[in-house]
Amino acid sequence: ARPLEQMKLRARFDLAVTLTRAGKGFTMTEQPIAIDRTPLRLQGLAGSSLYRSARAAGAPAKVVETYMKALASRMSVGREVKRADSFDLIIERERAATGETRLGRLLYAGLDRGGRKVQLARLPGEDDGDWYDVNGQTQKRGAMGMPVAGRITSSFGKRMHPVLGFMRMHKGLDIGAPRGTPIHAIMDGVVQFAGRSGGYGNFVKLAHGGGIASGYGHMSRFVVRSGARVKQGQVIGYVGSTGMSTGPHLHWEVWKNGATVNPRSLKLSSVAVLSGAKLRAFRHAVQQLMAVKPGR
Incomplete structure (x- = not known):
């Protein structure tokens, strides 16, 4: 030996x-x-899929999901993001002198919509806190955010059913998106059902406060279980074409006091503003982030 x-x-x-x-x-x-902790800044055009474009630029899947969730607190990502819009992500990064690199949290979420900018950051040290604009204000207003990045292919109301071939009430919205696109919970809630449900295919139903519930159908797979609590923006599954479906999309239903309603008719509103020491610390952190140059 x-x-x-x-x-x-x-x-x-x-x-x-x-x-x-x-x-x-x-x-x-x-x-x-020695460790260089200069953050990574990635920029590019949204193109046909904001999610895929950000992934192609080098952002990890979890970071892009966090980015989409941040944007969804201010706008309807699937309906309002255009091909010519440009994304701006700043990601925590550590680079060792020995050559290894590892990426961490999303620090800044930006989207330039032709001069109208969405610029969001979190308070220093808050990994799961609210996203604030550069003035230190967080708000969630207007129509309920979309649960998936895509385009509406069928609206709420009567329509000719694409499979059955006759007029029938369509009780939700169909949102076309590539297979595997993440689906997010629209509000905090509890999973009432997660499983196979007839024509809905793989289906998840969430119960929210105020008599509101929401359903998500045709998933390729779901990642939550009955009885689990979920947060707004949490990934609950992925787009697919299970059940009575002609192609990859999400069927999204919303109920209020047991009756189906048009998801676009529901309004949400909440506003909070930083002040004092928190506002000063936030502005200093944002100033440092804005000084980061784009590129790998």
Whole structure:
């Protein structure tokens, strides 16, 4: 048997250690690894799919999902984002002197809509807090946000059913999107049902406060279970074409006090403004983020 004389290993992202035999034991020498913590800024055009364009630019899937959730607090992503709009993401990044890189949280969510900008950031140190605009205000107003990034292919009301071939009440909205596009909960709630449901295919139903419930059909798969609590914007499943469907899309229904209603008819509103020390810290953090140059 040959005794171990020396061993080198990576103890942490920012630390390497060397163990060297010294008599009957070992001594340990630490070698700190320099880390560059300059954030990563990615920019580009939304194109035909904002989600896919941001992913193609180099943003991790979870970061893009967080980005879409942030935008959804201010606008209807599926209906209002145009091909010529440009995205702007700033992501936490660590680069080791030894060459490794790892990405972390989304720090800034921006969208330029032809001069009308959405610019959102969180309070320093708050990983799951609200998104504020650059003036320190958070608000959720107007029509209920869309649960998926896509385009409406069939509205609420009577229509000719694409499979059955006769006039029938369409109790929700159909939103066309590529297979696998993330589907988000429109509000905080509890999962009432998650499973196979006839023509709806893979279906999830959420119960929200105030007598409001929402349903999501034709999923390729769902990632929540009955009885689980979900937060607004949380991914609950992915677009598919299960059940009575002619192609990948989401069938989205909303109920108020047990009766189906047009999702576009529901209004949500909440506003909060930072002040004092929190506002000063927020503005300082935003100023530092805006100084980050785009590029890898």
